[in-house]
Amino acid sequence: MQVALLETRSHIESAGLYGNGAGVIASLAFFICVFIIAYYRLKYPRLFIPALQGFVIPFFGLTSGIYRQEFDIMSIVGIFYPTLIGGAIALLTNLLIWPETAAKVSENAFGSALASVQNVLESINSDIFQQENLAFTDLSASKKLRQHIHALDADISKMQSSRTEAKYEIIVSRYCPTWYKDFAQTMSGLSRNLYGFSLAVEREGQIMLNQKIQAQLEVYRHGENPEQHQQSLRLRKQQFQYGDTLMSQGSGYIPVGTDKIEGGGTVSRIEYKLISQLQSSIQPEIKQFVTICTSFMKAIRHRLAENDAIPSNHNLAEKEEICRSKDLAKAMESLQEAKIILQKQYEDRRAQPTEDHYLIYTLLFSLTQFGRKLTKLEEQADQLIKKRAGGRFPRIFLPRMNFVKWLAKANEDAHSGRNATEQVLFGQQNLLQREETRTSASAATKRAVKSNSNGESSSAPVYLDTLAASSRPRSTSSGSSSSTNTHQYTSYKPNGAVDQRMSMESDWIDDDQASIPLQNAPGAHSWNRWLHNINEWLRKDPTRYAIKFAVTMELLALMAWLPIQGVNELYNINRGQWALLSAMVVFNFTVGSTALQCLFRVLATVIGAVCGYICLLAADRNQYPYVIAIMILLFQIPMWYALLGSKYPKIGFISLLTMAVIVSTGYADRYQEQLFDPVWKRTFTAIIAILVVLIVDQLLWPVWARKMVRRHVSDLLIATGIQYSKVASLVCQANTSSYRYEHTLQDAQCNAKILRRQHQLCVQMLDLAQMEPRMTKGTFPIDVYRQILDHELNILYWIEHLLKVQTFITTRVRQLIMNPMNSYRKELAAAVHLYLFTLAGSLRTKSSLPASLPSAELARQMLQQRQAELWHQDFDRLNDMTPEEEKTVDLNENEVNLKRVRSAENQIYWQTYAAGTVEVINEQEAMGELVAKLMGQHVFKAATKDWIT
Numbered sequence: 001m002q003v004a005l006l007e008t009r010s011h012i013e014s015a016g017l018y019g020n021g022a023g024v025i026a027s028l029a030f031f032i033c034v035f036i037i038a039y040y041r042l043k044y045p046r047l048f049i050p051a052l053q054g055f056v057i058p059f060f061g062l063t064s065g066i067y068r069q070e071f072d073i074m075s076i077v078g079i080f081y082p083t084l085i086g087g088a089i090a091l092l093t094n095l096l097i098w099p100e101t102a103a104k105v106s107e108n109a110f111g112s113a114l115a116s117v118q119n120v121l122e123s124i125n126s127d128i129f130q131q132e133n134l135a136f137t138d139l140s141a142s143k144k145l146r147q148h149i150h151a152l153d154a155d156i157s158k159m160q161s162s163r164t165e166a167k168y169e170i171i172v173s174r175y176c177p178t179w180y181k182d183f184a185q186t187m188s189g190l191s192r193n194l195y196g197f198s199l200a201v202e203r204e205g206q207i208m209l210n211q212k213i214q215a216q217l218e219v220y221r222h223g224e225n226p227e228q229h230q231q232s233l234r235l236r237k238q239q240f241q242y243g244d245t246l247m248s249q250g251s252g253y254i255p256v257g258t259d260k261i262e263g264g265g266t267v268s269r270i271e272y273k274l275i276s277q278l279q280s281s282i283q284p285e286i287k288q289f290v291t292i293c294t295s296f297m298k299a300i301r302h303r304l305a306e307n308d309a310i311p312s313n314h315n316l317a318e319k320e321e322i323c324r325s326k327d328l329a330k331a332m333e334s335l336q337e338a339k340i341i342l343q344k345q346y347e348d349r350r351a352q353p354t355e356d357h358y359l360i361y362t363l364l365f366s367l368t369q370f371g372r373k374l375t376k377l378e379e380q381a382d383q384l385i386k387k388r389a390g391g392r393f394p395r396i397f398l399p400r401m402n403f404v405k406w407l408a409k410a411n412e413d414a415h416s417g418r419n420a421t422e423q424v425l426f427g428q429q430n431l432l433q434r435e436e437t438r439t440s441a442s443a444a445t446k447r448a449v450k451s452n453s454n455g456e457s458s459s460a461p462v463y464l465d466t467l468a469a470s471s472r473p474r475s476t477s478s479g480s481s482s483s484t485n486t487h488q489y490t491s492y493k494p495n496g497a498v499d500q501r502m503s504m505e506s507d508w509i510d511d512d513q514a515s516i517p518l519q520n521a522p523g524a525h526s527w528n529r530w531l532h533n534i535n536e537w538l539r540k541d542p543t544r545y546a547i548k549f550a551v552t553m554e555l556l557a558l559m560a561w562l563p564i565q566g567v568n569e570l571y572n573i574n575r576g577q578w579a580l581l582s583a584m585v586v587f588n589f590t591v592g593s594t595a596l597q598c599l600f601r602v603l604a605t606v607i608g609a610v611c612g613y614i615c616l617l618a619a620d621r622n623q624y625p626y627v628i629a630i631m632i633l634l635f636q637i638p639m640w641y642a643l644l645g646s647k648y649p650k651i652g653f654i655s656l657l658t659m660a661v662i663v664s665t666g667y668a669d670r671y672q673e674q675l676f677d678p679v680w681k682r683t684f685t686a687i688i689a690i691l692v693v694l695i696v697d698q699l700l701w702p703v704w705a706r707k708m709v710r711r712h713v714s715d716l717l718i719a720t721g722i723q724y725s726k727v728a729s730l731v732c733q734a735n736t737s738s739y740r741y742e743h744t745l746q747d748a749q750c751n752a753k754i755l756r757r758q759h760q761l762c763v764q765m766l767d768l769a770q771m772e773p774r775m776t777k778g779t780f781p782i783d784v785y786r787q788i789l790d791h792e793l794n795i796l797y798w799i800e801h802l803l804k805v806q807t808f809i810t811t812r813v814r815q816l817i818m819n820p821m822n823s824y825r826k827e828l829a830a831a832v833h834l835y836l837f838t839l840a841g842s843l844r845t846k847s848s849l850p851a852s853l854p855s856a857e858l859a860r861q862m863l864q865q866r867q868a869e870l871w872h873q874d875f876d877r878l879n880d881m882t883p884e885e886e887k888t889v890d891l892n893e894n895e896v897n898l899k900r901v902r903s904a905e906n907q908i909y910w911q912t913y914a915a916g917t918v919e920v921i922n923e924q925e926a927m928g929e930l931v932a933k934l935m936g937q938h939v940f941k942a943a944t945k946d947w948i949t
Contacts, residue, residue: 020563022066022067023066023067023561023562023563024561026062026063026066026560026561027554027557027558027561029058029062030058030062030063030553030554030557031550031553031554033057033058033062034055034058034549034550034553034554035546035547035549035550036546037051037054037055037058038051038542038545038546038549038550039542039543039545039546040542041546042541042542042545042546043408043542044407044408045407045408046406046407046408047407052584053080053083055580055584056079056080056083056581057076057079057080059553059557059577059580059581059584060079060577061075061076061079062557062560063557063560063561063568063571063572063576063577063580064560064568064572064577065568065572066560066561066568067568101166101169101171101172102162102165102166102168102169102171102177103166103169103171103172103173103177105162105165105166106159106162106163106165106166106177106180107173107175107309107310107311108162108310108311109155109158109159109162109163110159110163110180110183110184110187110304110309110310111301111304111305111310111311112155112158112159113152113155113156113158113159113187113191114187114297114300114301114304114310115155115301116148116151116152116155116156117152117187117190117191117194117297118294118297118298118301119148119151119152120145120148120149120152120194121290121293121294121297122294123141123144123145123148124145124197124201124290125287125290125291125294127141127144127145128141128142128145128201129283129286129287129290139202139205139206139209141205142198142201142202142205145198145201145202146198146202149194149195149198152191152194153191153195156187156188156191159184159187160184160188163177163180163181163184167399167401168399168401168406169399170396170397170398170399171396171397171399172394172395172396172397173394173395173397174308174309174388174394174395175308175309175384175387175388176387176397177397179384179387180384182380183377183380183381183384186373186376186377186380187377189369189373190370190373190374190377192797192800193366193367193369193370193373194366194370195797196362196366196797196801197363197366197367197370199794199797199798199919200359200362200363200366200915201363203359203919204275204279204359204363207272207275207359208272208275208276208279211272211276270355270918272354272355272356272359273354273356274354274356274357275356275359275360278342278345278356278357278360279360281341281342281345282338282341282342282360282364285334285335285337285338285341286334286335286338286363286364286367288331288334289331289332289334289335289367289371290367292327292328292330292331292334293328293331293370293371293374295327296327296328296331296374296378297374300377300378300381303381303385304381304384304385307385307388308388309381309384309385309388328371328374328375328378331371332368332371332372332375335364335367335368335371336901336904338364339364339901339904339905339907339908340901340904342357342360342361342364342904342907343903343904343907346875346907352868352869352871352872353868353871353911353914355915355918357911358911358912358914358915358918359915359918361907361908361911361912361915362801362912362915362916364908364912365805365908365909365912368908369804541589544700544701545589547700548587548696548697548700548701549587551696551700552583552587552692552693552696553580553583553584555692555696556576556579556580556583556688556689556692557576557577557580559571559576560572560576573671574681574685575665575678575681575682575685576685578661578681578682578685578686579685579686579688579689579692580689581657582601582605582685582686582689582690583689583690583692583693585597585601585650585654585657586598586600586601586689586690586693587693587697589703590703590704590705590708590768590771590772591697591698591702591703591704591705591772592704592705592768592769592770592771592772592773593705593768593771594693594694594697595694595771595772595773596771597650598690598693598694600648600650600651600654601650601654601686601690602686602687602690603651604650604651604652604653604654604655604658605654605655605658605682605683605686606683607651607655607658608639608654608655608656608657608658608659608660608661608662609658609659609662609678609679609682609683610679611635611655611659611662612658612659612660612661612662612663612666612678612679613662613666613675613676613679614631614635615627615628615631615632615635615659615662615663616628616662616663616666616667616675617675618631619631621666621667621669621675622666622667622668622669625667628663628667632659632663635659636656638652639652639655639656639659640652640656642655643656658682661678661682662678662679662682665678666678704772705765705768705769705771705772706769706772706780708765708768708769709762709765709766709768709769709785710843710844710846711844712758712761712762712765713762713785713788713789713792713840713843714840714841714843714844715758715840716755716758716759716762716792717792717836717837717839717840717843718836718837718840719751719754719755719758720755720792720795720796720799720836721832721833721834721835721836721837721840722751722833723748723751723752723755723799724799724802724829724832724833724836724920725829725830725832725833726744726747726748726751727748727799727802727803727806728802728825728826728828728829729744729829730744730745730748730803730806731802731806731809731814731818731825731913732818732819732822732825732826733814734811734814734815734819736807736811745803745807748803749803752796752799752800752803755796756796759789759792759793759796762789762792763786763789766782766785766786766789769782769785770782781934784930784933784934785934787930788927788930788931788934791923791924791926791927791930792923792927794919794923795920795923795924795927798916798919798920798923799916799920801912801916802913802916802917802920805909805912805913805916806913808909809909809910809913810906810909812906813906813909813910816870816874816877817867817870817871817874817910818867818910820870821863821866821867821870824859824862824863824866824867825863827859827862827863828856828859828860828863828917831854831855831856831858831859832856832920832921832924834854835853835854835855835856835924835925835928836924838850838853838854839924839927839928839931842931842935843931843934843935846935847935848935848936848937848938849928849931849932849935849936849937849938850937850938851937851938851939851940853925853928855925856921856924857921857925860917860918860921864914867914
């Protein structure tokens with residue numbers, strides 16, 4: 001900016017050389033300044049709000065007085081020093097009046113999350129398992145449980161974000177925010193286990209309710225009792241009422257005998273004949289477990305509240321609760337008894353396992369994992385309390401973090417003040433940064449491994465110690481437990497000669513031997529790579545946003561640099577900079593959100609301008625300043641309410657700014673204007689800015705939220721299919737200590753987090769799609785997209801369930817019944833992937849689905865049938881966990897019980913793994929029906945009805 005003003009003086013001294021160079025240089029400097037500020041505003045979310053103040057300097061400093069012969073430094077100082085004064089006043093007010101710190105928000109979030117867990121347990125105890133021996137059939141209770149789960153997920157999300165935010169502040173508390181990290185991770189695990197339990201309970205309730213309806217209809221067909229027919233009709237109405245709600249929330253179960261599968265869906269009608277009996281046999285033990293866990297959670301909350309780790313205002317009882325680990329151990333024993341009951345039934349009947357057993361074992365697995373997490377939570381609560389700062393007063397904890405990382409981290413406390421577009425944009429940036437970091441770390445790992453493999457043999461195994469140890473799960477298998485200790489000193493990458501590699505990893509392929517797709521092959525020349533990097537940079541969201549923003553501002557400020565006598569003064573007298581400020585506020589990422597913000601801008605500008613005019617009119621411009629103060633105070637109340645407590649905060653925000661500008665301009669009366677002049681000028685500049693913004697937004701890389709939704713949902717489905725195949729490949733590995741298994745496991749765990757984040761972005765994009773008008777088509781089917789994403793969320797959970805469960809499957813079970821079925825499992829994974837890929841292709845291209853979709857259910861049934869045969873054949877070998885040297889020794893009662901517990905544990909993991917596969921297929925085929933509803937499906941009139949499946 002100073003360079004531009006110095007060039008002005010040079011222009012005056014040598015006009016023939018520079019001509020109109022002052023305006024040219026000022027316009028170029030303006031574009032560069034605006035572009036850089038806009039780019040880093042999105043690249044570093046911490047600068048999103050402060051950058052608004054940074055725009056003001058080039059807006060006013062490079063558009064006023066460009067062709068003058070003198071330069072006053074105070075004109076620049078006068079632009080930003082009011083910002084410093086306002087910021088100091090705001091900081092002082094926040095410190096003195098009801099101070100709200102990130103540490104306090106974090107502690108409140110932890111208290112709310114713990115209370116939500118307790119609410120879910122109480123709902124399970126009182127609504128789901130009302131009677132000990134009566135199977136669950138009340139879908140309204142399942143709906144209530146799902147609502148509690150959603151509330152818990154929201155509290156967990158707020159807990160994680162507030163804890164992260166608290167790390168970056170100066171904390172005055174008895175606990176450091178970093179001390180809550182392990183506690184927060186355990187709480188997140190509790191939430192995931194309860195979510196899986198709710199899905200299984202919901203599925204089970206639908207199945208048993210449908211069986212009850214079918215039984216009553218069968219009785220009516222024989223003409224025994226007409227009243228039972230009326231009752232069955234009421235039950236069916238209840239099933240449809242809550243079934244539709246549950247379908248929209250993600251349940252993929254299609255009741256037998258309904259019309260939901262006509263015309264689509266290839267799920268076979270699975271008959272659950274034993275589920276009611278199995279559930280009734282173990283329900284007393286489950287109810288006892290949930291009751292004890294509820295009391296234990298209350299005790300943990302009491303202890304944390306008494307030691308000031310969480311606030312004590314979350315409906316805590318006055319009576320003190322005592323944490324007893326033996327109570328929770330008793331609860332875990334009740335689950336073991338339930339597993340033993342199922343094991344005895346197997347031993348007595350010698351029947352093959354079915355989907356009934358898979359679902360019941362899934363309930364037990366979810367509760368078992370919840371109990372283990374709860375035990376860990378109690379231990380971490382004790383450790384947290386022991387770290388408590390002593391003394392009468394709390395301690396001061398200074399932040400310790402990398403400055404660049406702090407800038408790149410979005411301010412979670414500002415989420416409520418951002419619109420949906422900004423949240424989606426920052427979410428995309430965060431996701432891209434995670435993927436780039438992960439890719440660079442993976443590349444560094446591969447280079448290091450390669451360099452180590454080419455180096456000395458003594459130093460080759462050393463590198464991957466810390467990397468593998470950080471992500472290695474603790475497997476419960478007997479085969480891998482003995483080799484866990486050796487991982488600390490060995491590398492997972494096969495080293496040495498080719499024959500040694502082949503003996504260790506039979507089908508290992510080095511990274512440098514992997515083929516490169518020709519479509520994406522890099523250029524052979526340096527200029528190819530240079531152009532590729534430029535193209536990739538231009539395709540990034542911050543780059544495109546910054547270019548569009550800078551072009552818009554350049555057009556609105558173009559009048560200030562025109563080499564025409566008096567034009568610059570005319571621009572400044574009529575306050576052309578107001579158009580820049582209006583465009584800065586309304587400019588958004590998508591077309592629909594920008595148009596909506598423009599509408600809000602016009603409405604809020606009119607409201608603020610009229611309020612400011614009334615204030616000036618009541619005070620006779622500047623004759624009665626106290627009248628202005630009182631009027632501004634009165635008008636601010638509804639505006640602040642609109643900003644903080646309404647659905648449209650932008651209206652309140654812009655109204656406040658407009659009223660402040662009108663009042664300050666009219667009160668100062670710098671240009672001796674009429675009282676109404678600032679009002680119409682403010683409105684006129686806002687309209688001009690809106691027109692320019694809409695035109696530029698349409699011409700330069702227009703972003704439609706509807707297209708973004710389809711594209712991102714399509715990408716998510718493709719990535720989900722790849723993730724399922726990757727997870728399915730893990731259970732095919734008998735050697736869980738190999739590098740290939742460890743590397744794939746680590747990659748799948750990272751992908752699971754990224755997929756969850758992608759799903760959250762897709763949900764947020766749906767809100768943006770609502771803002772966009774559809775002139776030539778009907779209403780955008782946002783409800784159908786929401787149902788698709790609900791099913792996708794359930795699929796992601798069940799894939800994570802498979803990923804977790806396979807780590808518990810022992811080597812013996814893998815060798816006997818899992819690995820012989822690898823070819824069948826490969827076909828199943830391919831069918832699941834192909835099905836999701838077909839749905840993704842239909843969404844991406846907006847084309848109809850094929851008449852027949854590639855069902856994975858047939859592949860699953862073949863796999864299940866062969867696996868059940870192997871299980872039945874090797875039943876005695878699977879249950880005989882006694883070492884060879886102890887088989888001839890008579891066992892006492894405790895040893896017999898321990899053997900029975902080990903046998904029951906041997907059954908639960910591979911069967912709940914099978915349940916996850918059933919649920920993935922059900923969810924994806926329910927999703928297929930919704931995609932067919934969206935995009936259509938090819939129909940051949942000559943084909944039979946069962947062909948269209």
